[in-house]
Amino acid sequence: MRLLNSLSGRFLILTAAFVMLAEVLIFVPSVARFRADFLLSHLERAQIASLALLADEIISPDLEEELLINAGVFNVVLRRDEARQLMLSSPIPYPIADTFDLRNANAFRLIGDAMHRLITPEPQVIRVIGDPVRMGGLIIEITMETAQLRNAMLDYGLRILLLSAVISLFTAVLLFLAVRRFLVKPIKRVVDHMKSYAAEPEDARRVITPSAGVTELREAEETLQSLQTQLTSALKQKEHLAQLGGAVAKISHDLRNILTSAQLFTDRIEMSEDPAVKRMAPKLVSSITRAVHLCESTLAYGRAEEPGxxxxxxxxxxxxxxxxxxxxxxxxxxxxxxxxxxxxxxxxxxxxxxxxxxxxxxxxxxxxxxxxxxxxxxxxxxxxxxxxxxxxxxxxxxxxxxxxxxxxxxxxxxxxxxxxxxxxxxxxxxxxxxxxxxxxxxxxxxxxxxxxxxxxxxxxxxxxx
Incomplete structure (x- = not known):
């Protein structure tokens, strides 16, 4: 279960599924092509069987039956010189179910007929029409049973599927190893660096050093390095500020006492009769008062009680x-x-x-x-x-x-x-x-x-x- 939830495990499953889908797309036209070749081979064998009749117009029933069995058909009709002639024939066990003309059949028609044959288990008698080979006539037509055709198609299809499974498994394993080598391991390295950095973010030695060969992963590492560097700097600055805050609070406490004493002296200076002193004393008092307030505000800030x-x-x-x-x-x-x-x-x-x-x-x-x-x-x-x-x-x-x-x-x-x-x-x-x-x-x-x-x-x- 852990493997299935991992990136490499899911990639393995997806790869196998996509390869199988590709093999299915190859399997369908391959089976259709196999069916067409099977029917064409029976047309050719039937034409060869009819040559015996052309050589000797009278053949024995036993020979005729043997020729039809070897050709795998019931009847052979050959059209020569616009004349349709039943060359070889034998009893048909049941009525003809369908007729297939291979002369102008397109790929979609061949695929449709092949799939229909695979899903139809009952044996049927079909008529097949095609062109004779080597200019042996205008049209050749045969009737045959579908059981042998369907069995041959199933056998061919199973071999194709088995080969597809082997190819997909082999391809998936190779891609699995490649993904682990080029993606999963670099990502795991980044994750390990993040965990290590999270344990002690103030330690600059734990900042990641980009080393990935994949462009996207290297960009991620460089971005993470920049983020970690900024965060480490911010944490150090925060620590310095905390230390500075403690020092300032101590200084402000003592400075406030000193300024309070100075404020008492300025009260006496204000009573001086010297015009220059009278002019400057209020400003001195105001400055010292502001300094005292600033020290008090600093102490309040150090207690996190900074007033608005x-x-x-x-x-x-x-x-x-x-x-x-x-x-x-x-x-x-x-x-x-x-x-x-x-x-x-x-x-x-x-x-x-x-x-x-x-x-x-x-x-x-x-x-x-x-x-x-x-x-x-x-x-x-x-x-x-x-x-x-x-x-x-x-x-x-x-x-x-x-x-x-x-x-x-x-x-x-x-x-x-x-x-x-x-x-x-x-x-x-x-x-x-x-x-x-x-x-x-x-x-x-x-x-x-x-x-x-x-x-x-x-x-x-x-x-x-």
Whole structure:
């Protein structure tokens, strides 16, 4: 039963069945041809028997009976010179059942008559008409019994079927061995590799090495190799992320305590009478508060309790101004210039901290790209709204994203936009915007600069988690 359920076993059965079908298609016309030759041979023997009468017009009844028995017929009628003449005759045991004219019979007629004879076991007397051989007359006609004909056909048919069975079995065995050699064994090898890889997918040594000679199987092995390689890489990355997550959670815990202490000191700085301190203190407090919130969010994420965005209405220009002011402190005005085109009355409904992190990340990436190019550049943050969403664009005149960064955009640890970058910033930004039901998209990047677009929907986001 196991063999029958296997690929090679089923192929063996199908091969034997198809070979037998082919042999049947050969058997039918072969039996029909055998029947036609059998009848023609009796016509020829009957004609030869009638020659004795032509040589000697008077023959004894005993000789006539012997000639008819040797010819295997009851009567012989030969038409010569338009005259129909009964040459030899003997009593017919029962009436003539059918007449067959072999002079103009087509293949389908011969096949039909042969099959009918095989399925008719009762002996009958038939009349057969044909052309005499060697110009021995115009028409020769005989009457004969079908028992001998049917027995000869059955004997011939059984020999053909036996030969067909031997050929089909031999062919099936050869094909069975060929299928096992060229298909089953390579497929079993692929299956064994899959089982071995499934046991330890992190082990790169278990990735299959394509070696099949059959084109289709080799393509399957190459596809499997690519899939296993990507999966092994993804599993390693997942493991690294898990380890990184644990480390970040520990760092965030301690950093939160440090920032909490710093927050207490900034409260005292706010009471200073120095105008410069009064101007910078609120921004310092805001930055430290955001850092504390970020650490708390990181710890919550490590516990798989990352909360959804806390939606509120706020003026977008305040967020953008804070980002630009922070970035201006990191670079001189003569190298990177900043501009904003955000309507003062544009109010969005989103998580202010999340939007700040996303805009700050994109602006910081743009600044780093311009600085790395060694040429002056400009960063512009613009925003507008339509009936369905708020749209924020961050455009720069930097060198554009490298091909690797474009290929693995928004995928962590696949290569950042800047040298030595991890790609985490864009991945986190895209995830934060998706949490709002929106999208972060790369709108354009080339040697003239890069434009990122943030879309925040205006729909009901209360149930976003």
């Amino acid at each position: 965005p806390t939606l509120s209405r706020f003026a977008l220009t305040e967020i953008v101004s804070d980002v630009i002011d922070s970035e201006r402190l990191s670079v001189g005005e003569n190298q990177v210039s900043f501009s904003e085109d955000v309507p003062s009355k544009l109010v969005v409904r989103a998580d202010a901290e999340h939007v700040y992190r996303v805009v700050a990340n994109l602006v910081r990436n743009a600044r780093q790209a311009i600085i790395s190019s060694g040429k002056p550049g400009e960063i512009n943050v613009s925003a507008h709204e339509d009936s369905d969403s708020w749209i924020i664009r961050i455009a720069d005149t930097g060198p554009g994203l490298p091909p690797k960064a474009q290929e693995y955009l928004f995928k962590p640890f696949k290569g950042g936009a800047s040298k030595g970058g991890t790609g985490l910033g864009l991945s986190i930004a895209a995830e934060l915007i998706r949490g709002h039901g929106g999208a972060l998209m790369l709108e354009r990047t080339n040697e003239n600069g890069t434009v990122f677009c943030i879309e925040l929907p205006k729909g009901d986001l209360q149930n976003i988690s």
